[in-house]
Amino acid sequence: MERDLKEKSLYVHAGPRGDKYTGAVNVPVYLTSTFDQEELPARKPYEYSRGQNPTREALEQAIARLEGGKYGFAFSSGMAAISTALCLFATGEHVLVTEDCYGGTYRILTKFFARYGVEFDFVDTTDLEQVKKAIKPNTRGIFVESPSNPLMRITDLAALSQLAREKGLITLIDNTFATPYLQKPLALGIDVVIHSATKYIGGHSDLLAGLIVVNDEQLARQIKLVQMAFGAVLSPFDSYLTLRGLKTLAIRMEQQQSNARELALWLRDRKKVKRVYYPGFSDHPGAEIHQRQARGPGAVITIDLGSEEEAIAFINSTSIPVIGPSLGGVETIITHPFSMSHAGIPAEIKNRLGITPGLVRISVGIEEVEDLKQNFSALDR
Ligand SMILES: *Cc1c(COP(=O)(O)O)cnc(C)c1O
Numbered sequence: 311m312e313r314d315l316k317e318k319s320l321y322v323h324a325g326p327r328g329d330k331y332t333g334a335v336n337v338p339v340y341l342t343s344t345f346d347q348e349e350l351p352a353r354k355p356y357e358y359s360r361g362q363n364p365t366r367e368a369l370e371q372a373i374a375r376l377e378g379g380k381y382g383f384a385f386s387s388g389m390a391a392i393s394t395a396l397c398l399f400a401t402g403e404h405v406l407v408t409e410d411c412y413g414g415t416y417r418i419l420t421k422f423f424a425r426y427g428v429e430f431d432f433v434d435t436t437d438l439e440q441v442k443k444a445i446k447p448n449t450r451g452i453f454v455e456s457p458s459n460p461l462m463r464i465t466d467l468a469a470l471s472q473l474a475r476e477k478g479l480i481t482l483i484d485n486t487f488a489t490p491y492l493q494k495p496l497a498l499g500i501d502v503v504i505h506s507a508t509k510y511i512g513g514h515s516d517l518l519a520g521l522i523v524v525n526d527e528q529l530a531r532q533i534k535l536v537q538m539a540f541g542a543v544l545s546p547f548d549s550y551l552t553l554r555g556l557k558t559l560a561i562r563m564e565q566q567q568s569n570a571r572e573l574a575l576w577l578r579d580r581k582k583v584k585r586v587y588y589p590g591f592s593d594h595p596g597a598e599i600h601q602r603q604a605r606g607p608g609a610v611i612t613i614d615l616g617s618e619e620e621a622i623a624f625i626n627s628t629s630i631p632v633i634g635p636s637l638g639g640v641e642t643i644i645t646h647p648f649s650m651s652h653a654g655i656p657a658e659i660k661n662r663l664g665i666t667p668g669l670v671r672i673s674v675g676i677e678e679v680e681d682l683k684q685n686f687s688a689l690d691r
Contacts, residue, residue, distance in 0.1 A: 320375070321491070322557050324375045326371060326372075342363070344358050365553075368553060370382035377523040378496050380525050381530035382523050383521065383534065385520035388508055388519070388520040391521060392412075392418065393418055393542070394522065394536045396418070396453075397536045405429070406431055408433070409433055410459065410665065411484070435465040436466075436596060438469055450480060451474075451480040451482060453483075454483050459671075460610075462594065464595065464596025467483065467603050482503075484506075487509075487608055488604055492563065492608055496524075502523075502524050503522065503523045505521040509638030510638035511555055512555040515639035515643075517552065566674050569676065569677070574611050577613055580686075580689035582615055582689045584616045588611045611671070612671045613670050613672065621667060621669065625646060628686060630681060630682060639675060643672075645671040645673070648667045
């Protein structure tokens with residue numbers, strides 16, 4: 311396999327080529343739980359699909375390569391991947407978590423990891439002074455999202471990972487919004503990269519999947535153990551679908567991003583829109599940092615319509631987008647973060663973070679922007 315492909319070519323060729331025996335272009339879906347060892351002692355590379363499956367392995371190799379990492383892991387959902395990564399921390403250890411993290415991350419920390427004595431504090435990771443102040447003697451890790459959800463807040467990943475390194479802490483990022491196409495956190499010094507591949511990587515709203523990539527062998531061993539022991543592995547069929555999604559990630563992201571750019575500018579001039587959160591605007595907080603660490607602003611825009619009433623009225627006035635708690639599909643997807651993606655976070659915390667009931671998150675799809683503008687005409691009334 312050629313080693314020095316350009317970024318877009320890499321998406322097409324990151325995974326292993328089909329199978330040598332038949333010449334099949336695509337990696338077969340190995341629908342098997344166990345692998346016949348024929349005789350003992352066992353010498354076959356595969357034994358049992360919870361441990362490893364060739365279709366899953368193809369995806370794991372592809373995502374590792376795309377993130378510029380050595381070891382990839384695929385899970386049955388983004389939350390399975392996040393839970394697995396959080397298992398790197400033990401009872402009595404302390405983790406700093408970005409205060410506007412995904413609602414599901416907040417939920418497993420407060421409802422489960424807390425029960426097992428993993429300590430955590432939610433901090434504003436966009437402010438390194440606050441992060442520094444929050445580090446305790448038992449702090450072992452920092453978990454971050456950038457751009458964050460839904461306000462697109464930007465954390466300086468290189469500066470954060472440098473601080474973490476000085477203090478001997480592991481850094482983890484939920485890289486779902488940016489995807490490896492726009493942002494490669496390992497190159498910025500982050501240790502553990504996590505994806506909900508349900509979103510852009512899958513790209514067609516037809517599966518749930520989670521991915522982890524690391525470079526460090528010790529971390530890889532720990533993650534592999536949790537993956538195999540807990541068994542929240544991605545099925546062979548969904549591994550195949552995720553691989554299929556990966557191949558078009560670069561061109562989908564380019565199109566969605568260019569649509570989002572145009573739509574964001576248009577949204578800024580609408581009568582009903584109080585504010586547009588989009589890291590592509592030069593006056594967006596942290597835009598300069600984002601530009602330095604990512605290839606582009608992505609394709610998620612959040613608008614503030616001022617009240618829950620206005621937000622719901624707008625959402626219900628549309629007919630093209632899917633209305634649901636997801637993003638990253640080829641179709642435009644509209645979410646009401648307050649009641650959907652961030653339902654797991656108490657209302658008073660959401661309000662303090664600025665995740666207010668008037669927000670509407672738009673994951674811009676590959677449709678013609680003109681169609682979306684026409685469909686969003688309620689914003690002018
Ligand atoms: C959707 C999402 C998750 C959870 O992923 P699932 O595949 O739904 O389990 C985690 N983080 C972010 C940023 C997400 O958007």
